[in-house]
Amino acid sequence: MDIIRVKDLVKKFGSFVANDHLTFHVEEGEIFGFLGANGAGKTTVMRILCGLSAPTSGEIMVAGYNVYKEREKIKQNIGYMSQKFSLYEDLTVSENIRLYAGIYGMRKKEILNREDELLERLKMEEIKNKFIRDIPLGWRQKLAFSVAIFHQPRIVFLDEPTGGVDPITRRQFWEMIHEATKEGITVFVTTHYMDEAEYCDRVTIMVDGRIADLDTPRKLKEKYNAKNMNEVFLKLARKAKNGDDK
Amino acid sequence: MKRFLGFVRKEFRHIFRDPRTLGILFGLPVVMIVLFGYVVSSDVKDIRIAILDHSKDPTSREIVRKITSSGYFIYAGDLQSEKEIAEVFESGEAKIVLMFGQDFETRIKTESTASIRLVADASDANSAQLAVNYAQAIISSYFLSKSEEISLPWQINVKSRMMYNEELSGVYMVVPGLMALILILISALMTSVTIAREKEFGTMEPLLASPLKAIEIILGKVTPYVLLSFVNAVTIILLGVFVFHVPLVGSIALLLAESMLYITLSLSIGVFISAVSNTQQSAMMISMFGLMLPTILISGFIFPIENMPTILQWFSALMPVRWFIIIIKGIMLKGTGLAFVWKETLILLGMTLFFILMAVRRFKTRLE
Amino acid sequence: MSFVINNISKSYEETRALRDVSFETNEGELFGLIGPDGAGKTSLFRILATLIFPDEGDASVKGFDIRKDFREIRKILGYMPGRFSLYHDLSVKENLEFYATVFGTTIAENYDLIKDIYAHIEPFENRLAGKLSGGMKQKLALSCALIHRPDVLILDEPTTGVDAVSRKEFWDMLKRIQKEGITILVSTPYMDEAALCDRVGLIQHGKLLSVSKPGDLRFDEAMILYSFRCKSGIYEYLSKIRGLQGCSSAFLFGDEIHLLVNGKKEAEELERAIKGWNVPALSLKQITPGIEDYFMALMKSEKHDDLMSEEH
Numbered sequence: 001m002d003i004i005r006v007k008d009l010v011k012k013f014g015s016f017v018a019n020d021h022l023t024f025h026v027e028e029g030e031i032f033g034f035l036g037a038n039g040a041g042k043t044t045v046m047r048i049l050c051g052l053s054a055p056t057s058g059e060i061m062v063a064g065y066n067v068y069k070e071r072e073k074i075k076q077n078i079g080y081m082s083q084k085f086s087l088y089e090d091l092t093v094s095e096n097i098r099l100y101a102g103i104y105g106m107r108k109k110e111i112l113n114r115e116d117e118l119l120e121r122l123k124m125e126e127i128k129n130k131f132i133r134d135i136p137l138g139w140r141q142k143l144a145f146s147v148a149i150f151h152q153p154r155i156v157f158l159d160e161p162t163g164g165v166d167p168i169t170r171r172q173f174w175e176m177i178h179e180a181t182k183e184g185i186t187v188f189v190t191t192h193y194m195d196e197a198e199y200c201d202r203v204t205i206m207v208d209g210r211i212a213d214l215d216t217p218r219k220l221k222e223k224y225n226a227k228n229m230n231e232v233f234l235k236l237a238r239k240a241k242n243g244d245d246k
Numbered sequence: 247m248k249r250f251l252g253f254v255r256k257e258f259r260h261i262f263r264d265p266r267t268l269g270i271l272f273g274l275p276v277v278m279i280v281l282f283g284y285v286v287s288s289d290v291k292d293i294r295i296a297i298l299d300h301s302k303d304p305t306s307r308e309i310v311r312k313i314t315s316s317g318y319f320i321y322a323g324d325l326q327s328e329k330e331i332a333e334v335f336e337s338g339e340a341k342i343v344l345m346f347g348q349d350f351e352t353r354i355k356t357e358s359t360a361s362i363r364l365v366a367d368a369s370d371a372n373s374a375q376l377a378v379n380y381a382q383a384i385i386s387s388y389f390l391s392k393s394e395e396i397s398l399p400w401q402i403n404v405k406s407r408m409m410y411n412e413e414l415s416g417v418y419m420v421v422p423g424l425m426a427l428i429l430i431l432i433s434a435l436m437t438s439v440t441i442a443r444e445k446e447f448g449t450m451e452p453l454l455a456s457p458l459k460a461i462e463i464i465l466g467k468v469t470p471y472v473l474l475s476f477v478n479a480v481t482i483i484l485l486g487v488f489v490f491h492v493p494l495v496g497s498i499a500l501l502l503a504e505s506m507l508y509i510t511l512s513l514s515i516g517v518f519i520s521a522v523s524n525t526q527q528s529a530m531m532i533s534m535f536g537l538m539l540p541t542i543l544i545s546g547f548i549f550p551i552e553n554m555p556t557i558l559q560w561f562s563a564l565m566p567v568r569w570f571i572i573i574i575k576g577i578m579l580k581g582t583g584l585a586f587v588w589k590e591t592l593i594l595l596g597m598t599l600f601f602i603l604m605a606v607r608r609f610k611t612r613l614e
Numbered sequence: 615m616s617f618v619i620n621n622i623s624k625s626y627e628e629t630r631a632l633r634d635v636s637f638e639t640n641e642g643e644l645f646g647l648i649g650p651d652g653a654g655k656t657s658l659f660r661i662l663a664t665l666i667f668p669d670e671g672d673a674s675v676k677g678f679d680i681r682k683d684f685r686e687i688r689k690i691l692g693y694m695p696g697r698f699s700l701y702h703d704l705s706v707k708e709n710l711e712f713y714a715t716v717f718g719t720t721i722a723e724n725y726d727l728i729k730d731i732y733a734h735i736e737p738f739e740n741r742l743a744g745k746l747s748g749g750m751k752q753k754l755a756l757s758c759a760l761i762h763r764p765d766v767l768i769l770d771e772p773t774t775g776v777d778a779v780s781r782k783e784f785w786d787m788l789k790r791i792q793k794e795g796i797t798i799l800v801s802t803p804y805m806d807e808a809a810l811c812d813r814v815g816l817i818q819h820g821k822l823l824s825v826s827k828p829g830d831l832r833f834d835e836a837m838i839l840y841s842f843r844c845k846s847g848i849y850e851y852l853s854k855i856r857g858l859q860g861c862s863s864a865f866l867f868g869d870e871i872h873l874l875v876n877g878k879k880e881a882e883e884l885e886r887a888i889k890g891w892n893v894p895a896l897s898l899k900q901i902t903p904g905i906e907d908y909f910m911a912l913m914k915s916e917k918h919d920d921l922m923s924e925e926h
């Protein structure tokens with residue numbers, strides 16, 4: 001089943017076309033990678049799918065809801081996390097969890113139970129009363145992801161979730177993402193680390209507001225005769241480079 | 247020198263490319279002056295006057311008739327007791343109250359002295375003053391016309407009292423006050439924000455790591471604002487003189503020189519504020535609460551210093567505005583020379599040196 | 615020697631940003647400092663750029679002491695801080711011009727040095743810097759840091775948040791700048807960029823873990839690294855492999871698993887065990903570790919887990 005369906009999505013800012021007739025779909029339970037150079041239009045797409053920004057035209061359904069009319073319902077069914085903003089630095093670990101759970105209307109008893117369970121799983125019981133600003137970045141990002149899926153959304157959007165994180169934590173983070181998909185959550189993720197593209201079920205490569213290609217990592221590597229996803233990306237992105245920065 | 251000019255050029259570009267900065271720099275002073283000026287000098291006509299007549303004799307009634315038929319006043323009713331005065335002022339039914347003591351006429355004739363009192367709502371000080379002046383003039387002319395009929399060596403005391411604002415500050419007072427306020431606001435706020443902005447956006451880091459010295463960075467930042475603030479000062483003076491007819495009796499050169507001193511002081515306060523704040527927001531907050539509010543509230547600009555508690559009076563002595571208002575009022579309204587404002591000038595000079603020293607000392611060419 | 619760092623330590627309130635860091639760079643070297651966010655890279659660079667003082671230890675740049683001779687250092691240093699420090703309301707050209715005047719020079723005087731880089735953005739000379747793409751901002755910031763022809767260049771995470779294509783171009787530019795005799799100290803969180811440096815220092819939690827040429831990274835004799843590939847279900851195999859005896863760590867690396875084994879005998883047993891699983895399309899072979907394998911192994915041995923107790 002398709003949990004996200006996008007047909008002919010166009011987004012313009014004045015005369016600038018950020019997204020030029022994008023068509024793709026995301027299957028329920030898959031890890032869908034969204035790669036592209038800076039300014040290729042990744043963030044714009046993510047914002048539209050989250051109901052934060054209205055598309056100029058196109059048919060877009062997220063979790064069965066229409067992005068034009070049912071934004072509030074979409075927001076109830078998604079989780080969101082980005083590298084830049086995820087948790088409140090001046091609140092404690094526990095306060096952050098409860099805050100987000102409360103925002104999504106979870107019951108108090110359920111929150112308390114699941115909070116304990118989460119802290120145990122993350123091995124963060126001892127630091128649950130520490131302020132976010134006092135815990136290392138890697139821990140923060142893991143916690144932020146857990147908070148983003150705490151209300152059991154159907155889709156979680158991750159915008160460069162592992163930027164600047166150390167290599168071990170980065171891998172642990174991806175293992176967490178994989179665990180989440182086992183619970184049926186669909187993951188929509190952007191990243192600048194090309195090795196992480198390999199962990200996705202399918203990968204979209206955006207160039208200049210268009211989809212340059214979309215397939216499984218394995219097929220993309222075969223098609224472009226590349227050793228790894230980095231080569232695939234460089235081949236696709238460089239083709240467009242000459243036309244870039246108009 | 248080329249380095250310095252390059253810095254100044256960049257600063258001017260920042261200013262002229264930001265509509266908000268331009269608005270605050272040039273729009274705000276003009277708007278404030280015009281607004282304040284007109285509000286304060288609104289034309290005095292049809293003033294609502296209430297009467298509190300304890301004698302109710304022919305003379306008092308005739309005076310009331312003279313006043314209400316003068317065209318300046320509108321009769322707003324009779325009061326029974328003094329307590330009602332505050333009520334009619336608060337409700338706005340009357341702006342001024344004319345009071346006659348008991349046995350007014352008898353006392354004129356027997357004791358050859360009697361009192362009339364005028365109580366005015368002076369929350370709008372200027373119109374209150376004008377109203378009192380008109381009323382006094384009418385009363386005086388009435389007795390002058392009577393003096394031939396009743397040739398008695400009498401004496402009439404017209405006592406007036408300005409409620410809510412016993413110290414008058416009319417348009418003549420407002421323009422110098424506003425000038426002091428606007429200059430310190432713009433100079434200190436704008437410089438502190440522009441320096442804090444470089445820190446916030448991270449552009450200060452390469453500047454600090456460059457061979458530039460602290461004083462070079464400060465001067466580069468401040469010079470454009472010295473020029474622009476000076477333009478502002480001249481604009482305000484011109485507006486005051488030509489639009490609101492505030493007299494400019496004293497030396498223009500002295501006035502401009504004192505303004506430059508005051509601008510320099512404001513700018514060094516601005517640099518000092520920016521040295522202790524790392525974001526535009528905190529620079530703005532410090533400027534607003536640490537500088538602007540006290541400037542408005544306890545500098546004597548709106549509320550008279552004499553009526554403040556002693557502690558606030560001391561604080562008010564720390565406000566540069568207080569001294570600057572005395573200086574420009576002296577120069578503009580009374581035409582005093584440096585001989586009479588040297589003390590205030592010296593205080594401003596001392597403050598300027600203090601803040602420049604503090605600013606340069608606190609402004610480190612490092613990140614901590 | 616361009617940068618000499620001796621036993622530098624630095625703390626901010628509770629956090630120990632740098633712990634007894636020492637290393638030296640050679641004349642004209644491209645030295646990479648590699649580590650995740652919060653490892654202490656920025657603090658070290660700020661100390662060398664004479665923007666903050668270390669709590670302990672000393673350092674020099676081209677023989678100038680960072681405390682006494684900071685004015686000399688500021689003349690010969692090009693510094694590009696973590697966030698591209700450009701004036702967004704000034705045009706490309708105005709930014710460059712401004713930095714040139716700050717250092718008492720002109721664009722024309724040193725144009726040949728930045729020509730290769732600046733050529734990419736010259737067509738947009740009159741565009742405001744705030745309207746540039748990430749890659750172009752990065753090139754402009756680098757031009758600004760170079761405009762006074764510095765002897766040494768410090769670049770703090772110049773490739774963070776920049777896409778793979780621009781990153782590659784950026785490193786090509788650094789190589790050319792290096793040929794001009796400029797010593798470059800650069801930090802990055804991307805492990806794959808290590809291979810492009812002459813030497814790299816690995817840093818984590820304020821501690822310098824190692825300094826070496828990228829090709830010289832070697833594990834202990836006894837450690838053997840395997841690459842495991844299969845057709846599908848790699849996560850299931852990952853947890854199975856972690857359960858094996860003798861496996862000291864196993865992590866995903868793209869479409870493979872890298873597993874580290876301690877000892878020859880253990881390696882043979884482990885190989886036998888995995889082959890016994892009859893994995894479809896199995897590929898299991900010994901490989902030489904890359905920088906990321908190396909870094910991860912070092913992190914493990916650096917008490918990764920007692921981090922919290924150490925910091926508080």
